Amino acid sequence: MRTPHRRSFAVLAVALAAGLGSAALGALPATADAATGAVKVQYRTSAPGATADQAEPWFKVVNTGSSSVPLEQVRLRYYFKADSAGTQYRFACSWAVRGCAGITGTFGTPAVPTATADRYLEIAFTAAAGSLAPGADTGDMQLRFHRADWQPLNQADDYSFDPARTAYGDFAKVTAQVGGATVWGTAPGGNAPDPTPTPTPTGPAPSGATLFDDFAYATSADPAIAAHGWNVRSNAGGPGVPGAAWAPENVTFGAEGADSSVMNLRTSTAGSGETTKQTEVLTRATKFKNGTYAARVKFSDAPAYGPDGDHLVQTFFTINDLKAPMADDYAEYDFEYLSNGGWGEPGNILYTTSWETYRPDPWEAVNQHTEDRSSHAGWHDLVLTIDDNAITYSVDGRTFATHDARYLPERPMSINFNQWLIDLNGQPGTTPRAYDQKVDYVLHVQDQVLTPAQVAARVAALRAAGTTFQDTVPNG
Numbered sequence: 001m002r003t004p005h006r007r008s009f010a011v012l013a014v015a016l017a018a019g020l021g022s023a024a025l026g027a028l029p030a031t032a033d034a035a036t037g038a039v040k041v042q043y044r045t046s047a048p049g050a051t052a053d054q055a056e057p058w059f060k061v062v063n064t065g066s067s068s069v070p071l072e073q074v075r076l077r078y079y080f081k082a083d084s085a086g087t088q089y090r091f092a093c094s095w096a097v098r099g100c101a102g103i104t105g106t107f108g109t110p111a112v113p114t115a116t117a118d119r120y121l122e123i124a125f126t127a128a129a130g131s132l133a134p135g136a137d138t139g140d141m142q143l144r145f146h147r148a149d150w151q152p153l154n155q156a157d158d159y160s161f162d163p164a165r166t167a168y169g170d171f172a173k174v175t176a177q178v179g180g181a182t183v184w185g186t187a188p189g190g191n192a193p194d195p196t197p198t199p200t201p202t203g204p205a206p207s208g209a210t211l212f213d214d215f216a217y218a219t220s221a222d223p224a225i226a227a228h229g230w231n232v233r234s235n236a237g238g239p240g241v242p243g244a245a246w247a248p249e250n251v252t253f254g255a256e257g258a259d260s261s262v263m264n265l266r267t268s269t270a271g272s273g274e275t276t277k278q279t280e281v282l283t284r285a286t287k288f289k290n291g292t293y294a295a296r297v298k299f300s301d302a303p304a305y306g307p308d309g310d311h312l313v314q315t316f317f318t319i320n321d322l323k324a325p326m327a328d329d330y331a332e333y334d335f336e337y338l339s340n341g342g343w344g345e346p347g348n349i350l351y352t353t354s355w356e357t358y359r360p361d362p363w364e365a366v367n368q369h370t371e372d373r374s375s376h377a378g379w380h381d382l383v384l385t386i387d388d389n390a391i392t393y394s395v396d397g398r399t400f401a402t403h404d405a406r407y408l409p410e411r412p413m414s415i416n417f418n419q420w421l422i423d424l425n426g427q428p429g430t431t432p433r434a435y436d437q438k439v440d441y442v443l444h445v446q447d448q449v450l451t452p453a454q455v456a457a458r459v460a461a462l463r464a465a466g467t468t469f470q471d472t473v474p475n476g
Contacts, residue, residue: 038065039132040184041076043171046142048163050156054146055080056094057160059123060139060168061176063132071102071125071132072396075177079110079117079188080158088148090373091121097139101301101377102129105143110191116159117188121145126396128378159188208291208448209473211283211415212459214441216261216468220251226284228469233280233418239313240420243273250279256298259440261468265419266304267312268434272424275432280418286320287475289412292450293318293333293384294459296440297417301339301348301377306433311342311422314437316382318413325359326366331409333391335382339375339435342422348375352393352400354407370401379440381456385449397452415444446473 039061046056057078063069082089091105104124110117123143132138147153155161160173175185217225220232233246250266265279295316302308317334332355341347349371356366370393383394391403419437427433443459450458462470 038063038183039069039074039176039178040064040170041174041176042137042168043160043162043174044165044168045161045163046166047144047155048166050163051152051154053150053152054144055153055155055158055161056142056144057121057174058143058168059141059174060137061132061141062137063134066134068131068133069178070127071098071129071138072127073179074125076123077175077185077187078121078123078160079173079191080119080121080155080160081116082119083147083151083154089119089121089145090148091143091145092373093375094142094144096141096143098129098141100375102126103141103143104372104376105145105374106372107145110188112190114159114188114191116157117191124396124398126378126380209446210458210470211288211444211473212441212462212467212470214261214463214468215253215263215439217253217263219253220248222253224469229284229471231282231284233282240278240422241269241273241276241424244269244276244278244421246280247277250277251281256438261440263417263439265417265437265439266434267419267421267437268432269310269421269424270432271428271430276421276424278418278420279437280416280420282416282418283414285475286414287412287473288318288415288444288446289409290386290388291444291446291448292455293386293415294443294450294452294455295382295417296379297335297382298379298436298438298440299337299339299376300436301375304434304436307427307429307431308433309340309427310424310433310435311426312339312419312435313337313342313422314339314419314435315417316439316442317416318384319416320409320411320413322358326357326364328357329410330357331355331407331411331413333384333386333409333413335384335393337376338422339377340426342426345373347373349373350376350395350400352403354391354403356407368403368407370403372400379438381452383450383452383455387449392449394452415442417442444473 042060044058046058061074089107093100093103096103102125106122108120108122110120172185175187176183225232232248232251234248252264254262256262267278269276297316299314314337319332322330334353336351338349351369351371353367353369358365381396385392389405391407393401417439441459
């Protein structure tokens with residue numbers, strides 16, 4: 001486990017003690033019918049050498065069926081042989097016709113490793129990638145992966161590598177699934193990429209005390225915000241750039257596309273603490289513990305205006321206050337996206353972190369974390385569930401991390417969104433710039449573990465009933 005990132009926790013703990021924190025899931029698409037939602041995969045390599053600094057499998061996905069296929073239902077797997085059992089790999093998207101923001105890459109291990117395949121790279125898509133009409137293709141997806149230590153990698157023994165494929169053509173050694181069913185390709189021996197899954201509940205979720213907010217407010221000064229139990233932070237203190245202000249006026253509300261009520265958190269700077277304005281919205285009450293937490297959040301890679309490069313943190317998290325250094329009743333559960341790196345990371349990274357406790361000085365932390373070093377720009381469905389056994393994080397309907405029971409909360413927490421700058425080292429210039437993080441809605445269901453599909457159904461039902469806010473979670 002890496003040394004966890006350091007934040008201004010001492011100031012944060014003081015803020016929380018005063019009740020101030022720190023740091024539209026649409027319905028899930030229907031499963032595609034393989035008979036009409038068929039696709040095929042075309043492949044070429046841009047790095048045909050037996051050894052290379054990085055593998056460069058490029059793909060096109062072609063819709064060979066008779067109906068449109070949402071790309072977020074599609075999964076590709078490229079199989080390869082790791083250079084050693086302990087070798088770690090990193091994924092990146094160099095360029096794509098539909099944009100790299102809609103493409104994700106994660107690594108896994110086949111159920112039955114073979115001499116040419118003991119790892120795979122799984123390519124998935126977010127809703128931002130759109131759909132494929134019958135006969136259409138995605139266009140170029142210029143993808144790559146490399147060893148984490150940047151040593152040359154050996155491709156010669158990789159199942160899905162073909163050095164002769166320097167132009168696109170149909171390629172059956174990369175598999176494709178649509179809606180969980182394999183529709184293209186042949187996996188290495190004994191490795192069907194779609195084993196029969198455990199049925200996932202999609203019906204109505206169990207009832208439970210609920211907090212739901214669609215963020216249908218006029219401005220950050222709307223009295224309904226406080227009446228609904230939220231605080232738009234204005235007090236000084238960490239985390240973030242010393243001297244920065246927490247600016248309520250930078251929290252705005254409006255429409256985006258089909259969503260009529262979206263909250264926007266803007267962080268702006270001109271390269272100094274005095275010109276830096278950060279944003280945070282959090283519940284005044286610390287009354288949330290076990291159950292399901294969900295939000296639809298739009299992360300940004302590019303600034304709303306001005307030059308890029310700042311070490312930005314965009315978040316959705318729960319937290320309570322640290323009563324004393326290494327106190328064992330502290331709790332914090334984070335989704336944190338760093339679009340330009342920071343904390344020693346050079347680029348895009350999404351963290352999920354479950355905290356047991358920490359000491360600010362000298363620094364010591366007890367936590368468990370999972371990370372994905374790829375772009376997560378765009379809208380994402382974030383779900384966190386906590387029961388008596390584990391903490392589970394999901395992104396866009398897929399499990400991102402499961403953390404151990406030893407990190408379970410002992411006390412209730414607040415619910416928080418914030419956007420802030422770690423430092424000003426990523427972009428030291430004085431040209432004004434600003435970054436946006438958007439939130440469609442937030443949902444908490446007390447003491448109930450909901451699947452992402454059940455979250456979608458609950459949100460859809462609340463909206464269908466015309467509910468923009470509900471809080472039946474008891475205090476204390």
